[in-house]
Amino acid sequence: MSIFREWQYIFTIQHLAAQESIGDAFSTPIDILDHEELFADSLYPSGFIHHISRCGSTLTAKALARPNGHMMISQGGPLQRGFWAHITKDWTRPAEPDEKTLRRLRTLVLAMTRPRCGDEHRAFVKFISWNVVYVDLIAAAFPDVPALFLYRDPVEVIASVKRDTTAALLTRGTDQGAFLTGLPREKGAELSDVDYLTACYARYFEVAKDAKCNLSLVNYRDLGPHSFTRVAEQGLDLCLKEDDRLAMLEQFRYHSKDDSNSSTFSDDRAAKQAALSEDERARIEETCADLIARLDHSKRNLFAKNAPFGGEDSQKTFARQHQ
Template identity: 30%
Template sequence: MLNERQLLNGQPVAAEALTSLRNWFPVTVQGREIVWRYVQDRFTASFFTDTLQQQNPAQRYLCRTGFDWLKRLEPGLMPSAFIFHTSRCGSTLLTQLLSTLSCCIVMSEPPVIDAFLRRHQTEPEASGGSANLRQLILALGQQRSPDETHFFIKLDSWHTQFLPIFRAAFPDTPCWFLYREPDAILASHRRQRGPQMVPGMIASLAAETLEGGDLDGYCAKVLAGFFEAALANVEHLQLINYRQLPDILWQDLLLRQGIDCTSVQLERMRQRAGFHAKDQRIHFSTDTPSISSHPILQQQVEPLYAQIEQHRSRGQ
C-alpha cells in the first residue's frame, strides 16, 4: 500500500486550470481539501494504489480542490455493492475476478475513503457526514465507457464498523461481507502481517493493546472486532465464506447484479482464480493454519465465527 506521501507524488495542477474533473480521482482528504490524481487507465491492479504506483512518473498529475468541487462532477455510476471483509479471506481475489469484466468498474481499497472515515471519526461535523461520503464514492465511479454498467468498491478490513454511514449514504446498495476461519486468517498474518495487525498503524484500531509483545493476541483482538462489527450489522450483509469462492461469484453474486457472463468471460475468471490474488505471476496456494492456535482466538473469535456461520446457513 502507498503511504499518503507517495499518493501526493505528482506534478501539481492548479484547480483553476481545470475545465473538467473527468479522469480525476480523489485519493485522500487533507483538512478542507480533496487531493485528486489524474488516471486515464482502468483500475485493474490488485489495489487502487497499485494503479497509481504503476503510472509513468511523467504522467502523474495532482490537484487540490475544496469539497464544493464534488458538485461539479458529472454523475457517476451508483455503487453496485460494497465489499466488507476480515482480511486474508479472498476479497482481493473477488475484486480481481470482477476486474476481468469490462462492464465492471472495480475500486479496491481506495485510500480516500479511509482518509474520509478517519476525519469523520475525529471531526464528524467538519467531515460533512454521509453526504460528502456519497459524493466521494460517486467520484470514484466515473464511467469512462458506455460498456461500464456496474461499480464495485472493496473497503479496508477495519471499515465494517462504519457500515451505518455507508448505509446512510447508499441505503439500497448491497453489502457483502467476506470472512474465513480465524485460524487461517491468523496463519496468513503470521507469514506477512498487514498494517491492521500491527499496533499503532491503524488509528481506528488504537484501542486494541499489545500485551507483552503478543502480536498473535493483538491480531486475535482485531479479528474479534471485525466479527463483532459484522454481527452488529448482520441484517444488512450478504455473508460469504472463503470456502464459497470463486464459484459463488458467477453462481450467485453476478446473477443478482443482472450480469450474465459468457463462456469466454467465465473461463477468464477461472484462469485468474488459479493465481495469487496479489501477484498474477504466482500460482495460488492456500495458507495452512499452524497447529498452535491462540487462547484469545479460541475463546473470543471462534465463537463469533460460529455465529456468523449460523446466520449464513439460515440465509441459504
C-alpha cells in the same frame, strides 16, 4: 489505460504514474465533497466488498473487475484513513451518520468511480478491512447498494499477517486502535501481535453479525469457482451475461496478488494453521469461535450451515475442524 484491475488501488496509481497517464495532480479542501453535482457523471456503485483481510477479498475484487466495462476501486486511498480520521477528529468522537457526513462519503465514493475509458457500466468498491466497522454508516450513504462481508478462520488470517504484516498493527496503542478493538488504548498497547489482531477481528465479526444493512456473508472456505456465480448473483444482485460470468471465473485460475496472471494459487490453509503455536490457536479460538459459528449459521450467509446454531456445540465443532 487501466480500469483499476490491479489488486490494490495504490498499485493502480503506481502503474498509471509509471506510464505518465495521471496528468495533473492537485489537492483540494474537503468541502468540495459538499458539491455532489461535480460528480454527476460518476458510476453509481453496483456493490461493496467488506472483509477481514487475507480471506479471498482480492480474488473476489479481481474476478468482478475482469469483464469489460467493470471498474473496481480496491482499497482506495481516500477511504483508508483520511476521511474517517476527519469525521471522528482522529477517533476522539464517534462517526455520526448526519446529513453532511453521508453526503461527503457518497461524493467521495463517486469521485473515485468517475468513468476513465468511457465504456464502463458497473463500479465496485472494496474497502480496507477495518472499514467494516463503518458498514452501517456506509450503507446509510448508499442504502440500495448490496454488500458482501468475506471472512476466514482468524488463525489462518493472523498466520498470513504475521508473515507479511498489516497496517492494522500500526494502530496499536492509538485512539484508532481503541476504536477498532473496543479496548482501552493502554490495554491494546500491551497486547502481542496475535492478541491485538484477534481483538480487531473479533470486533469486525461482531459488527458484521449485528449489521442492520443489506450485507451478505461468505466464509473463505465456501469461495471458489463452483460458488462464485451465486456470490455475484445473490450476494450482489448482479444479472450476469454468460461471457461476463465466464470472465469472472477465469480469475480463479491465477494467484490473486499476481497482476501478471503468471502464477497459480495452491491451498495453504493447513500450512497457516501449523504456523501458529497451539497456545496462540487456542487464544484466537477462545475469542472468535462463537462469533465465527454465528456468522456461519446466519440467515444472511449465502452458504449457511443447515444445523441450528448452539453456542458451546458450535465452538466444539469449530475447534474440531481446525485441529
